[in-house]
Structures are given as structure tokens and as C-alpha cells.
Amino acid sequence: MFCYQCEQADRSGPIPGCSLIRGTCGKDETTSALQDLLIYQLKGVADYAAHARSVGAGDDEAAGFLAFAMFTTLTNVNFSQTRFVEFIRQADQYKTRLKESYEEAALKSGSKPEVLSGPAEFTPAATTEGLEEQAASLGILAGIDEVGPDVIGLRALNLYGLKGICAYIHHAEVMGYTDSGIYKDLEDALVYLGTDPSDIEDLLEHALGLGRTNLAVLDMLNRANSGSFGTPSPTTVRTTPVKGHAVLISGHDFPGLKALLEQTEGTGINVYTHGEMLPAHGYPELRKYPHLVGNYGGAWQDQQTDFANFPGPIIMTSNCMIEPRQAYKHHIYTNGPVGWPGVRHIADHDFSEVIRAALALPGYVSTEEAKEIPVGFGHDAVLQLSDEVLDAVHSGRLKRIFVMGGCDGASPGRNYFRDYAEAVPDEALILTMGCAKYRFNDLNFGELNLSGNVDVPRLLDVGQCNDSYSAVRIAMALADALGCEVNDLPLTMVLSWFEQKAVAVLLTLLALGIRNINLGPTLPAFLTPAAIDIVVERFGLHLIGDDPLSDLNNAMAGAAS
Known part of the structure; x- marks a missing residue:
């Protein structure tokens, strides 16, 4: 097996990645192979789906399956060999259906159907052993000898960002919120990856395009959550x-x-x-x-x-x-x-x-003394205080806003985020989202007086990782009110990454032109040093250091300048 899609990837070999019989996450080599094969099969499904959509025979149900099946391949989601074999079989059924729909619709429109090749013509083997054999040449490193590790890494950046997008698509879909335009973007992205792109500039631009797609998906998911369960409130x-x-x-x-x-x-x-x-x-x-x-x-x-x-x-x-x-x-x-x-x-x-x-089961035999933490500070709740926030910025009571969120993990270095949060000065707010909040949400940060009698908790829990959309909305509204660009705000982003949803969110932030994002504790193993240099130079990413206090002082120095 070989897998390097998440931060748990083994970095001891010449090419960083889990390459033994079992990954750090617990995924075995058969499951890993079946996941690789499923991704290849989904590229073929998407090819017929995109062609069918182009002649007016779009199939949103099939696109929903694409999103769901991609979701199952994320880190720490599904480890069942049996279910992956089932997904591969289902994908083949969808491909047959889409092929028939495409050919019928093309003929009706007076055009000759194309004969598709590559993943579109792939036929899965009849046994699990046969599927494993087919997967042997279709893993993430396929073609590395021809195009080199930089290109392979940027292909992975696109694939893993797309996986994260698919997870968010599915979260919205289960609430009945779908969008044919987003489904089209998903199909087109898989078709693009199925062509084995090798131009570095094109791969970077395509990744930014995925970031823009993810922004639309996060907006849809936000509407799905609020439309289904009401607007979050503190x-x-x-x-x-x-x-x-x-x-x-x-x-x-x-x-x-x-x-x-x-x-x-x-x-x-x-x-x-x-x-x-x-x-x-x-x-x-x-x-x-x-x-x-x-x-x-x-x-x-x-x-x-x-x-x-x-x-x-x-x-x-x-x-x-x-x-x-x-x-x-x-x-x-x-x-x-x-x-x-x-x-x-x-x-x-x-x-x-x-x-x-x-x-x-017994449940709890007694009630313990109550301890509580605050939640519910989505963009609607925070923006209701926009006048007070602006007044606090102008008066100096609010020196800086820190966005600290992302995915948590067990790798060394993540105590950085707790140490950083503890040292954030009293005249600053922390917006947090994702499970990274568990590094510090047990701390008592107290409150900050914004204006008059308006006090707010200094730690504002914005929500899940997908609620990074709320942080973006808040930042854009503040920039608009202050008459400046987002990058000129007294705002520092300190993000922890772990898996593919985090990659999707990062691509969205980059697509919005947000620079100087502090990311860590390590950068993705799938990006080579040369690829990292390109991304850092182009987008102003900063790898967090070993000293959170030094990084914090640099951020506050920016606030004072």
C-alpha cells in the first residue's frame, strides 16, 4: 500500500507516506487498494456523467453517489473491505446507466456519442483478489517516473481537496440541499484528474477553482444547517x-x-x-x-x-x-x-x-457538578455585534482577532495551539472552529468589553470545520466596514490541518486571496519541498514554528505597526 493523504503519514521513508501492510490510521493494504481502485472507477463514472450532463441528461442522483463514495475514502472514515467492494460494484452500475443516458441523449440531439477511454472503459474484476491486482498500478504514485514527485503531489492536492469538498456536499445532501452546478464541478474535477494533468501552473489554478467550488458548497451547507435547525445562537x-x-x-x-x-x-x-x-x-x-x-x-x-x-x-x-x-x-x-x-x-x-x-447499559449513576463551555457564535451572532466590534477596534480595546481552528490530531507539536491560545493577550478575541478547539476550549479566557456594557467571551466557538465559512463571512464584513482588504485586518489565522476537509478549507481561503495563513504543525507529506516553496511564495503561507510565543509576538507586532 501507499497513502499520504493525511498528517499521520509515515515520514521515515524516501517518499513520505504509509507504505507497509497497515497505515497509521489502521487502514490495511487491501482496504487501501480498494479505495484507490474506487477513486479510479469514480473518474470513469464522472466522465460519462459529465458527457451526459453536456447533452441535457444530467443525473444528480449519480453525482450524489460520487460525493458519497469519495467521502468514504477520507482518513478515518471507512475501513470495511466488504463495503468498498460494494461501492466499486455500485459505481460500475452507475457508469452503465450514465453511458446509456449519454448515448441516448446525444443521438436525440443529433450528435454522435463519443467513445470514452481511460477510467470510463475500466471494468472491475469479479473477485476481491482481482480488484487488488487491478489497483496495483492505479495508486496515488502512478506515473511518478514520468512526471516526477512535484506533479504527483499537486495532483494529490487537487484530489484530496476534492475529497473534502465531497464530504461537505454529502453533509448538505442528507438535509435535502443539492445544487446541479456544484455536481457539475464535481464531475468536471474528476474528469480533469482522470486525464493525469501534468502542468504545474494548471494544477495550481485548478486547485484554486476547487477552492471556489468549496466556498459555494460551504454556503449551501450553512443554509442547510440553518434552514433545518434554525440560526445558531450563543x-x-x-x-x-x-x-x-x-x-x-x-x-x-x-x-x-x-x-x-x-x-x-x-x-x-x-x-x-x-x-x-x-x-x-x-x-x-x-x-x-x-x-x-x-x-x-x-x-x-x-x-x-x-x-x-x-x-x-x-x-x-x-x-x-x-x-x-x-x-x-x-x-x-x-x-x-x-x-x-x-x-x-x-x-x-x-x-x-x-x-x-x-x-x-447502566448509564450514569449520579449527576456531577455542572461545568459548561460556550458555543453558538456563528457569523449571524457575531455580525450582530459588528458596530461594537468596530468601536472596540477603533478605540484600541480590541487589538487583534485570532482565528484558531482546523483539525486536531495526535502528532507531536499540537500543544503549540494550547500554548498559543493561553498567551493571546486580554485585548484580543479568538474565533475557533473544528475539533482543534479541544486543545484549548477548556480554558477560561474571560470576557472582553467591546463597547459600553457589551461584554463577549474572548473565545467564540464558531462551529464545525465547515463553519470556517462563518469566519470568512465575519472577516469580509469587518473588512467592508473598515474600508480595507481582508489581508489588512487586525486578523491572524493560526490553523491546524489533518485531513482532506482541511485541505478543501485551505484551498477556499487561498482562492479568496487570504494570505499569511499560519499552518501546521507540519505541512502535507504529499507536497514536495519544491511544491511547498511554490505554494508558500505564491500564497504567503507560514509554517508555524516551535515557539508559539515568538509567533504570537510577531502577530501582535503586526497589530501595533
Whole structure:
């Protein structure tokens, strides 16, 4: 196997990446091969989908499958060989359907259908062993001897950014929000990658195009969340247990949480969020359920300890799954794109089996003293204070705004973000999103007086990783009000990256022209030193250093200049 799509990639070899029989994430070589083959197969599906769309036979259902199938290949999402074989078979069925639709529509329009080649003509083998053999020449490093590692790395930048976009597309789709224009961009991007592009400038421009597509996707997802569950508003969330039976739900699937709350209403079961589900408490249509009692645990990489200590069943709804320990393997469930061999998978949102398990398990035997953290500071909530924020900037009460978010992880160096946040001066605000907030959201940052009697928490939880859209909206509104460019704002971005959603968000920020982003703790293994030099020079990226205080002082010096 070979995989270097996430920050966990082994960096000990001549080419950084996991290349043994098992990746750092727990993915085995067969699963890795099947994922590679699925991506290749999806390029062929997209080729017929794009051709069909060009003659008026667009198939949004098939495009939705493309997004979902791509999502399953993200880091720490799905580890089930059986399901990947199923996805490859499904992809072949969609390709046949799209081929027929394209040829029929082309003939009706008076044009001769093209005979497509490459991934479009690929036929998967009949056995898993045969699929593995086919995948051997189709991995991420295919063609490296011809085009070199710089090009391969920039192809990967496009592919991994697209994977992140597909995850966000699927999150919106499960709430009924779709967009044919976005589906077209997805199909075109896969077709582009299927041509094995090798021009570095073209690859960089295409990556920025993906960033613009992701901005449209994040806007759609924001509308989906608010349209389904109301506009987020500030509230506090309990982080200590309440006596009673308990269910824990992790991931990003708010509709899944809503279904769980509906199905557990009146059962005596308390529901706890975990990880990226924490922002759910900011949505009025979710927090109105009194048995949504709080948030449990830390970031995803702590789940093996956290889940082993949770006295009820656990539901994993999207990415961030780690190999379950025996202590809880018998009462963890997967849903949506997630999968692990031997773990029960729930189709749709029927949680009846989970409810039975919750009632059979002890739950919490006592209620602990309440501890709370604030959430719900989306762009609507923050922009309601825009006049006060501007007044505080002009008066000097607010020296700087720090955007600190992204994906957390277990790699060395991530204490940097806690040390940095602790040292942020009292006259600054921190906006945070994504699971990186767990590095410091247990700290008491106090409040900042903006204007008159208006005090706000110095740590403002904007939401999930996809809510980087909110941070962008806030920054653009402030820049407009101050009559300056975003890059001239008293704003510092300190972002941690881990997997492919983070790549998609970064491409969006770069596409918007935002410069001087501080990124770390390491840069992606798939970008060669030469490719990193190009990206750093062109977009002004900064790799965070070993000394958070020095980096913070440099940021504040910029505020004073």
C-alpha cells in the first residue's frame, strides 16, 4: 500500500507516506487498494456523467453517489473491505446507466456519442483478489517516473481537496440541499484528474477553482444547517454527566442527531454529543430537546479512552473513527459513510437497536457538578455585534482577532495551539472552529468589553470545520466596514490541518486571496519541498514554528505597526 493523504503519514521513508501492510490510521493494504481502485472507477463514472450532463441528461442522483463514495475514502472514515467492494460494484452500475443516458441523449440531439477511454472503459474484476491486482498500478504514485514527485503531489492536492469538498456536499445532501452546478464541478474535477494533468501552473489554478467550488458548497451547507435547525445562537453546554441512561453521538451528522433525539424522547435516555457534534447545541431546533444534556469527551484522537469510559452505546456518523477497543466494540455503531469490520452498521437513521442497548447499559449513576463551555457564535451572532466590534477596534480595546481552528490530531507539536491560545493577550478575541478547539476550549479566557456594557467571551466557538465559512463571512464584513482588504485586518489565522476537509478549507481561503495563513504543525507529506516553496511564495503561507510565543509576538507586532 501507499497513502499520504493525511498528517499521520509515515515520514521515515524516501517518499513520505504509509507504505507497509497497515497505515497509521489502521487502514490495511487491501482496504487501501480498494479505495484507490474506487477513486479510479469514480473518474470513469464522472466522465460519462459529465458527457451526459453536456447533452441535457444530467443525473444528480449519480453525482450524489460520487460525493458519497469519495467521502468514504477520507482518513478515518471507512475501513470495511466488504463495503468498498460494494461501492466499486455500485459505481460500475452507475457508469452503465450514465453511458446509456449519454448515448441516448446525444443521438436525440443529433450528435454522435463519443467513445470514452481511460477510467470510463475500466471494468472491475469479479473477485476481491482481482480488484487488488487491478489497483496495483492505479495508486496515488502512478506515473511518478514520468512526471516526477512535484506533479504527483499537486495532483494529490487537487484530489484530496476534492475529497473534502465531497464530504461537505454529502453533509448538505442528507438535509435535502443539492445544487446541479456544484455536481457539475464535481464531475468536471474528476474528469480533469482522470486525464493525469501534468502542468504545474494548471494544477495550481485548478486547485484554486476547487477552492471556489468549496466556498459555494460551504454556503449551501450553512443554509442547510440553518434552514433545518434554525440560526445558531450563543449558549452554554454542559460537559459533565447527568444521572440516567446515555447515548453518545459523534461525527458531523446533525440530521442523525435530530432523528436520535426524536426516537429517544420520553425513553429516559440522555443524549451526549462528542467531537464535531459539539456545535449542535447552538441550533435552536436541536437544543430544544431537554434530554440533549451535554457534550462528552475531547477530540477524535482521544476516543479510544473516552469511549471506553462511556456507560452507553456510541454512534459514529462520519469521519474520525479509530479502531474500536474491546471495551466498547460491542456497543459502538456506524452510520452513513463510516464503517469498521465487525462493527454493526445502521442503515439510514433507525436507532432502535441503539436505544435497546442504551436501556440495557447502566448509564450514569449520579449527576456531577455542572461545568459548561460556550458555543453558538456563528457569523449571524457575531455580525450582530459588528458596530461594537468596530468601536472596540477603533478605540484600541480590541487589538487583534485570532482565528484558531482546523483539525486536531495526535502528532507531536499540537500543544503549540494550547500554548498559543493561553498567551493571546486580554485585548484580543479568538474565533475557533473544528475539533482543534479541544486543545484549548477548556480554558477560561474571560470576557472582553467591546463597547459600553457589551461584554463577549474572548473565545467564540464558531462551529464545525465547515463553519470556517462563518469566519470568512465575519472577516469580509469587518473588512467592508473598515474600508480595507481582508489581508489588512487586525486578523491572524493560526490553523491546524489533518485531513482532506482541511485541505478543501485551505484551498477556499487561498482562492479568496487570504494570505499569511499560519499552518501546521507540519505541512502535507504529499507536497514536495519544491511544491511547498511554490505554494508558500505564491500564497504567503507560514509554517508555524516551535515557539508559539515568538509567533504570537510577531502577530501582535503586526497589530501595533
